[in-house]
Amino acid sequence: MDEEYDVIVLGTGLTECILSGIMSVNGKKVLHMDRNPYYGGESSSITPLEELYKRFQLLEGPPESMGRGRDWNVDLIPKFLMANGQLVKMLLYTEVTRYLDFKVVEGSFVYKGGKIYKVPSTETEALASNLMGMFEKRRFRKFLVFVANFDENDPKTFEGVDPQTTSMRDVYRKFDLGQDVIDFTGHALALYRTDDYLDQPCLETVNRIKLYSESLARYGKSPYLYPLYGLGELPQGFARLSAIYGGTYMLNKPVDDIIMENGKVVGVKSEGEVARCKQLICDPSYIPDRVRKAGQVIRIICILSHPIKNTNDANSCQIIIPQNQVNRKSDIYVCMISYAHNVAAQGKYIAIASTTVETTDPEKEVEPALELLEPIDQKFVAISDLYEPIDDGCESQVFCSCSYDATTHFETTCNDIKDIYKRMAGTAFDFENMKRKQNDVFGEAEQ
Amino acid sequence: MNPRKKVDLKLIIVGAIGVGKTSLLHQYVHKTFYEEYQTTLGASILSKIIILGDTTLKLQIWDTGGQERFRSMVSTFYKGSDGCILAFDVTDLESFEALDIWRGDVLAKIVPMEQSYPMVLLGNKIDLADRKVPQEVAQGWCREKDIPYFEVSAKNDINVVQAFEMLASRALSRYQSILENHLTESIKLSPDQSRSRCC
Numbered sequence: 001m002d003e004e005y006d007v008i009v010l011g012t013g014l015t016e017c018i019l020s021g022i023m024s025v026n027g028k029k030v031l032h033m034d035r036n037p038y039y040g041g042e043s044s045s046i047t048p049l050e051e052l053y054k055r056f057q058l059l060e061g062p063p064e065s066m067g068r069g070r071d072w073n074v075d076l077i078p079k080f081l082m083a084n085g086q087l088v089k090m091l092l093y094t095e096v097t098r099y100l101d102f103k104v105v106e107g108s109f110v111y112k113g114g115k116i117y118k119v120p121s122t123e124t125e126a127l128a129s130n131l132m133g134m135f136e137k138r139r140f141r142k143f144l145v146f147v148a149n150f151d152e153n154d155p156k157t158f159e160g161v162d163p164q165t166t167s168m169r170d171v172y173r174k175f176d177l178g179q180d181v182i183d184f185t186g187h188a189l190a191l192y193r194t195d196d197y198l199d200q201p202c203l204e205t206v207n208r209i210k211l212y213s214e215s216l217a218r219y220g221k222s223p224y225l226y227p228l229y230g231l232g233e234l235p236q237g238f239a240r241l242s243a244i245y246g247g248t249y250m251l252n253k254p255v256d257d258i259i260m261e262n263g264k265v266v267g268v269k270s271e272g273e274v275a276r277c278k279q280l281i282c283d284p285s286y287i288p289d290r291v292r293k294a295g296q297v298i299r300i301i302c303i304l305s306h307p308i309k310n311t312n313d314a315n316s317c318q319i320i321i322p323q324n325q326v327n328r329k330s331d332i333y334v335c336m337i338s339y340a341h342n343v344a345a346q347g348k349y350i351a352i353a354s355t356t357v358e359t360t361d362p363e364k365e366v367e368p369a370l371e372l373l374e375p376i377d378q379k380f381v382a383i384s385d386l387y388e389p390i391d392d393g394c395e396s397q398v399f400c401s402c403s404y405d406a407t408t409h410f411e412t413t414c415n416d417i418k419d420i421y422k423r424m425a426g427t428a429f430d431f432e433n434m435k436r437k438q439n440d441v442f443g444e445a446e447q
Numbered sequence: 448m449n450p451r452k453k454v455d456l457k458l459i460i461v462g463a464i465g466v467g468k469t470s471l472l473h474q475y476v477h478k479t480f481y482e483e484y485q486t487t488l489g490a491s492i493l494s495k496i497i498i499l500g501d502t503t504l505k506l507q508i509w510d511t512g513g514q515e516r517f518r519s520m521v522s523t524f525y526k527g528s529d530g531c532i533l534a535f536d537v538t539d540l541e542s543f544e545a546l547d548i549w550r551g552d553v554l555a556k557i558v559p560m561e562q563s564y565p566m567v568l569l570g571n572k573i574d575l576a577d578r579k580v581p582q583e584v585a586q587g588w589c590r591e592k593d594i595p596y597f598e599v600s601a602k603n604d605i606n607v608v609q610a611f612e613m614l615a616s617r618a619l620s621r622y623q624s625i626l627e628n629h630l631t632e633s634i635k636l637s638p639d640q641s642r643s644r645c646c
Binding site: 039068070088091092097098099100101102103104219225228229232233236237239240243244246247248249250251253342 | 491492511512513514516517518519521522523524526527558559633634635636637638
């Protein structure tokens with residue numbers, strides 16, 4: 001403290017830690033602080049289990065049947081990584097992947113008519129699936145081939161579709177796909193939470209279906225990856241990257257004030273000391289007067305002693321409940337992981353149900369998901385506000401991240417990172433910006 | 448020589464800022480010493496291959512990356528580690544007094560197992576004159592905890608190899624007694640773009 005930095009970062013959520021890593025790799029002098037004694041903020045994995053009970057004010061603490069408290073690492077935000085998604089690219093470019101190990105999520109399921117069906121991961125599974133009829137499958141296959149071949153830079157692949165003007169609804173109509181197939185495609189493959197995309201130009205949807213297919217092809221079984229020891233390992237991996245490029249880390253450090261002069265940030269005051277900076281990055285909780293509320297998410301963390309029924313005893317899986325199956329506007333998701341990922345005691349499973357809140361009784365909204373999980377040993381209910389920044393930071397040089405939304409992947413988080421980077425640096429984000437540089441006398445030995 | 452077994456071990460080095468952790472690593476791995484001090488920058492993992500008996504060991508040694516300055520270590524640093532080097536500076540009494548905290552941190556963060564976690568203690572900078580921590584005091588601290596103690600100099604390469612190999616040997620013994628491993632399915636991300644399929 002009492003020093004001058006290029007960038008001060010407040011909060012050690014994933015967005016903040018990735019930006020901190022990028023800034024440090026690019027030679028900026030970075031100070032990164034968090035008021036908590038642990039990394040991760042809202043995106044942390046809580047350990048030991050006693051801390052989770054305390055956080056949710058369950059004062060009696062965990063029963064003995066939960067096993068050793070330190071075997072638990074419980075995510076507050078349920079998400080998986082798309083195997084070919086932007087976060088994986090960030091991990092690879094920064095080589096943060098060397099600090100982490102992953103497992104492929106064992107399956108993805110979609111809810112239809114009160115039952116769950118596996119999202120096919122092979123052609124054999126697709127042919128055998130009851131999700132759609134035989135003739136529908138042939139039309140669907142033609143559609144998927146079209147998507148796979150589609151190249152927005154090559155008009156020969158367009159087949160009469162204009163990526164900038166043809167709506168997705170019209171693309172579905174072109175391939176004569178029925179409502180069941182449309183629902184499946186939009187929610188289980190393109191991972192849209194609502195149906196708003198139907199009347200938008202089709203390019204984004206085509207790219208999202210491509211991302212799903214490419215992610216699935218990478219490892220098989222499902223398109224999703226999950227890190228051993230929980231999602232809380234991700235911000236720490238990037239924090240370590242920042243540190244080895246000179247970033248300074250302070251946990252357990254309260255922020256008393258953010259000091260502005262003439263509408264521009266000049267420093268941060270903590271415990272009587274002032275650290276000066278040219279730019280500030282933070283999560284919404286550090287600047288409550290400069291953010292606006294943009295909705296709510298409910299997440300119910302459930303501890304089980306059994307795999308979820310009809311998942312073929314999977315140790316990990318995702319279940320998507322499309323919104324029109326339960327008369328809602330947004331999909332409900334379940335992400336399940338277990339002791340096999342070093343996040344729970346032996347024989348225990350963690351399933352997290354989540355969705356965007358639409359009514360004044362959000363717990364009732366997720367009941368269709370909870371019914372799939374019974375019997376539940378213990379529930380932890382969290383209803384979180386979603387915040388987004390009021391200003392873009394160009395004048396104030398205060399760059400605030402958005403809250404984590406109800407999606408079960410990190411693509412929106414990575415988009416937020418790229419957008420903040422562009423506003424801070426004045427140039428579009430390029431993954432090459434994340435590559436490690438040799439700017440010191442020490443070098444890492446080859447692995 | 449054609450040793451039969453190959454084992455990968457992750458070792459970590461911890462201790463107060465400025466005691467010489469990175470210099471010790473570089474003396475061990477690269478046989479070099481840099482006079483000018485700088486908090487660790489860029490270095491994070493060094494590798495060295497050694498042979499102990501009939502086993503080829505690939506040691507992956509993790510440095511703190513400067514996060515020890517404000518006690519902001521990340522848990523990935525500790526997880527999966529097979530052994531720990533505790534380091535202090537014999538000319539800095541505070542760095543010796545901090546060892547209880549460092550050892551406590553390590554034991555609190557590693558994944559607990561039946562076999563006790565191997566550690567060694569290094570008292571660095573014995574090449575300097577103004578010593579503050581007597582050898583007997585350091586040995587006493589170690590004796591009660593069953594931790595081997597080495598007086599070392601990263602600068603003059605005194606006892607560095609012996610210290611690292613003692614830890615590697617203890618870590619290997621523990622590793623061999625924990626051969627059931629439920630992490631066999633985990634994957635390391637790689638840039639390969641093979642396989643192309645559609646659902």
